[in-house]
Amino acid sequence: MDAQTALDDAYFDYCPWDFVGRASAGQRAAQDAHQRRLAESGAHLGPRCYVSPAAGVFTDTLRLGTDSYIAGHAYVTGEVTAGDDCTVNPYATVRGRITLGDGVRIGAHSSLLGFNHGFAPDRPVHRQPLIAKGITVGDDVWIGSHVVVLDGVTIGDHCVVGAGAVVTKDLAPWTVAAGNPARPLRDRRAQGGPRRDRAVSGDLPGGLSDDLSGDRPGDPSGDLGDAVARFADRARAQAADLLARCWNPDAGRYADRPGAPATVRAHCDAVEIADLLLGSPPEQLAADEHAARLRALQDPGSGLVPEFAPDGGPGVLPAPAADGWIDDGTAEYHVLAVGYALDLLGSRLTQPVHVVRRMTAGQLIARLESLPWRTRTWSAGAWVDCWATGAHRNLELGVEDGEPGALEALFGWLTTRVDPWTGMWGTAGSPAAGRLQLVNGYYRLTRGSYAQFGFDVPYAERVVDTVLAHGRDQRWFAAGRENACNVLDVAHPLWLAGRRSGHRAAEVRAWAEEQLTRALGRWRDGAGFGFGPAGEGGGGPGREPGLQGTEMWLAIVWLLADLVGVADRLGYRPRGVHRPEPARSPGFAPPG
Known part of the structure; x- marks a missing residue:
């Protein structure tokens, strides 16, 4: 392998979105072989996916939809299910029970941590039991760089989470949020205007977002x-x-x-x-x-x-x-x-x-x-x-x-x-x-x-x-x-x-x-x-x-x-028997 080819291989670790259009036949063959090895461990990858060999992927369950990728030096473990057009960018960490919708962008150096340690005083932290409520991210969500999302959080459809935010509580659909802890700044549909939230009990981030479509005359x-x-x-x-x-x-x-x-x-x-x-x-x-x-x-x-x-x-x-x-x-x-x-x-x-x-x-x-x-x-x-x-x-x-x-x-x-x-x-x-x-x-x-x-x-x-x-x-x-x-x-x-x-x-x-x-x-x-x-x-x-x-x-x-x-x-979303999201992905494809 010459220096130019080696450079090109490393390029795709950091720019995986170019792989489909710019990879050579040899690089495609190497990626196919890498994906077959992942499949032998139970992974299910859709068409035109790319998983960098430089990423640490050690999952119990991995499902990627069409046109999704995991970039170089990402760290992915646990039970991870992603829809179509999802991206895990370089140095991102995705661990635990994670469910991503379609069109989710996870910025470089961000962490989605779908598990937690107990910290009761009766034993050292390293002997505490692990708790895994999981993280659910809806469709069309952009998570900026250096964001941390903690276990148990649901991020609604169409949200944008600003760089460096620490998301500790659920975000309603269409929320633009930032800060530590993350707080809503506005509704994404408001074209730059302020959110028009109303304070409610329950300590949801910033309160409940208005249904702006309901502001149209005649809309019930x-x-x-x-x-x-x-x-x-x-x-x-x-x-x-x-x-x-x-x-x-x-x-x-x-x-x-x-x-x-x-x-x-x-x-x-x-x-x-x-x-x-x-x-x-x-x-x-x-x-x-x-x-x-x-x-x-x-x-x-x-x-x-x-x-x-x-x-x-x-x-x-x-x-x-x-x-x-x-x-x-x-x-x-x-x-x-x-x-x-x-x-x-x-x-x-x-x-x-x-x-x-x-x-x-x-x-x-x-x-x-x-x-x-x-x-x-x-x-x-x-x-x-x-x-x-x-x-x-x-x-x-x-x-x-x-x-x-x-x-x-x-x-x-x-x-x-x-x-x-x-x-x-x-x-x-x-x-x-x-x-x-x-x-x-x-x-x-x-x-x-x-x-x-x-x-x-x-x-x-x-x-x-x-x-x-x-x-x-x-x-x-x-x-x-x-x-x-x-x-x-x-x-x-x-x-x-x-x-x-x-x-x-x-x-x-x-x-x-x-x-x-x-x-x-x-x-x-x-x-x-x-x-x-x-x-x-x-x-x-x-x-x-x-x-x-x-x-x-x-x-x-x-x-x-x-x-x-x-x-x-409403400011709530069922998480128990009647939860709308899947409880797990079983690691196999249904017949049919």
Whole structure:
């Protein structure tokens, strides 16, 4: 290799954007070989990507979309997922659980640190446990040079972060921020004018950004954005009292509402509500005590979390089925609720979910084939949600399945069983039965699988068609008939499918506006939201305000507000069971 060629190789370490247009055939061949070595370690790189051999890339998961690159001397570790047109410039550090949207620019010498050390006084720092909430960066974001982004931060779409900033808290979409700690300077859409923020409780950076599109005459999102902001202020001011209302100091446990029995879910709902509205754990216990109590509930043999016994003592699970699974719907939901509550507390499950770990690919396929897809699609989807979430938790703990390939088998089965006419699993029902089971089952299934693992749902446009048709069914969506389950199970699929498709966007927005307006009016001061009328088969806690209704409707309000375009006025973004971002990337591509 002559001096000129060596110079050219080093040039691409620092100017990787020129590689596609200026690299020689030999340099392309060397890059292809380098990418094959990365792929052997589980990386997935899109077309026209470039990863400098001079970069330190030691990831558990690496996914780069089309036209993305990692420049020389960058340091990249952990679970890193990036969309299209993303750039990690020279000497940048990207570590931990990091999710980047499309068009993200990370300047030289910047650090995205998606993990943290504990620093309790009982042990040296080097022996402290690591905590990893992760960092999420939206689409079209420019992070300048020498920026530091700390664990747990979400940077919204279209943000610009000035050089040298230290980002410690979430930034709303369109924010231009700078400083240490980073503070909003203005809205990027304001063409250089000042931000017109309104101070709110919760200590979001600079307060909530206005939805400037709502300033246009005749645009209903302006009034709706104001209503959303007023609701969020009101909910924050009442959150502490709402949680105290459901705490039984004698038993040391939470109930869904006063007079109801204590439940595991109530404790998890309390943690989620406090995280959303207060940015801290419920004040009834310290964070480590909340986490310790939830971890202690896990059954060491199965890895599931049973409900409390009627006398308030430890719960007992039923005997396992022939394939080792334990059929207990409440314990299955606790895989979601307890796992995500522990995430918010900076902790995790103590044990793997053993019933998932022990299930072979063959047993999994047999179980999937036996689920009631034609008669009770919601139950079938809920089972997939639990199993996939258990697999996510086991991967989080670094536990391998008893037989490799079970997770791949799940996505393979789903890919070959989806109905291309509806975009869903199960049958479309009949005019008499409607689409309730079909759509509600779709939400649970995709929440735990495609959404949780960061995959695009198949047949997104057909999904929108099916869900909108269901959303017009007055049996479930006439004013006063909605419950949290049914509205969530429409809002989330519309949001999920809409991430990649603008199909029937005006109809989606109109439906979301109507439901959002109704939802904001359901809040009851000092008590929160009621779940709503009992669902099909009597499910749900009913109309009385409680923790479950409040937790679910807070997430629904965010989804609806985001479909309308005013979610930034809320000042919160779900991070638990109903989080919009993927919880992880599994390190494999789904079949199809």
